[in-house]
Amino acid sequence: MKIILLGPPGSGKGTVSERLVQDYNLIHISAGEILREEVQKQTTLGKEIKKYIEKGNLVPDQFVAEIVKLGAKGKKNYILDGFPRTIAQAKEITDLNIDLVIYLDVPEQIVIKRLAGRRTCKKGDHTYHLTYLPPKKRGICDYDKTKLLQRKDDQPDVVKERFRVYHEKTQPVIDYYKKKRMLRIIDAAPTPEKAYKNVRKIIEDTFK
Numbered sequence: 001m002k003i004i005l006l007g008p009p010g011s012g013k014g015t016v017s018e019r020l021v022q023d024y025n026l027i028h029i030s031a032g033e034i035l036r037e038e039v040q041k042q043t044t045l046g047k048e049i050k051k052y053i054e055k056g057n058l059v060p061d062q063f064v065a066e067i068v069k070l071g072a073k074g075k076k077n078y079i080l081d082g083f084p085r086t087i088a089q090a091k092e093i094t095d096l097n098i099d100l101v102i103y104l105d106v107p108e109q110i111v112i113k114r115l116a117g118r119r120t121c122k123k124g125d126h127t128y129h130l131t132y133l134p135p136k137k138r139g140i141c142d143y144d145k146t147k148l149l150q151r152k153d154d155q156p157d158v159v160k161e162r163f164r165v166y167h168e169k170t171q172p173v174i175d176y177y178k179k180k181r182m183l184r185i186i187d188a189a190p191t192p193e194k195a196y197k198n199v200r201k202i203i204e205d206t207f208k
């Protein structure tokens with residue numbers, strides 16, 4: 001099962017992925033997470049990547065495509081979260097034989113509220129929301145027991161730029177998969193439980 005999850009910033013790609021990993025034993029390959037890990041390591045490359053992420057811009061295609069392909073190499077069951085984000089990236093992975101592309105459809109005014117209240121654990125694997133998906137203990141990850149943090153690129157001015165880039169560069173990718181008849185659009189605006197139920201239905205229909 002090879003799935004691509006696409007959607008605007010804050011649409012719930014990470015949240016849906018967490019549940020798919022549990023239910024279907026899929027490997028979660030998130031381009032954003034891999035890039036943030038490189039930034040944390042403070043390597044020369046990490047310092048370069050940081051400049052793009054903190055401004056809300058995309059990291060150059062070749063680099064992202066290479067690391068994602070490396071992550072997917074030899075694997076049969078995975079989710080690509082937030083990749084591809086440009087037509088060039090999509091063309092880079094035609095040989096991966098993706099089964100399904102899911103687009104999480106959420107209006108912009110809703111995702112802006114989601115990003116403003118998002119908190120993530122230090123390891124980056126678990127995502128919460130102050131109101132919509134709070135942890136059991138305020139400020140602490142349920143699983144890792146580490147302190148919850150706010151992502152630097154969730155500042156309102158950076159969020160604005162992420163949306164601009166999304167419309168310019170990623171919207172064409174959605175049309176690309178639509179034309180290939182690989183795209184399934186799901187309503188991801190309701191609660192996390194309902195949105196996930198919509199995703200599950202499509203997966204069950206596709207892989208029955």
Ligand code: AP5
Nearest residue numbers: 009010011012013014015031032059082114118128191192
């Ligand atoms: P990335 O980390 O992928 O950011 P993004 O695409 O902007 O998406 P987010 O992670 O912000 O949101 P999400 O859809 O995962 O939502 P989440 O589940 O967290 O990329 C960051 C940066 O890395 C990019 O800007 C770029 O610089 C670089 N990059 C990444 N990929 C790249 C690529 N392919 N090429 C080049 N550069 C790349 O949910 C958000 C919040 O909402 C959470 O608080 C959550 O609890 C809550 N929530 C989730 N679902 C619901 C729901 N149904 N109802 C209510 N609340 C919900």
Ligand code: MG
Nearest residue numbers: 013014030032
């Ligand atoms: Mg994410």
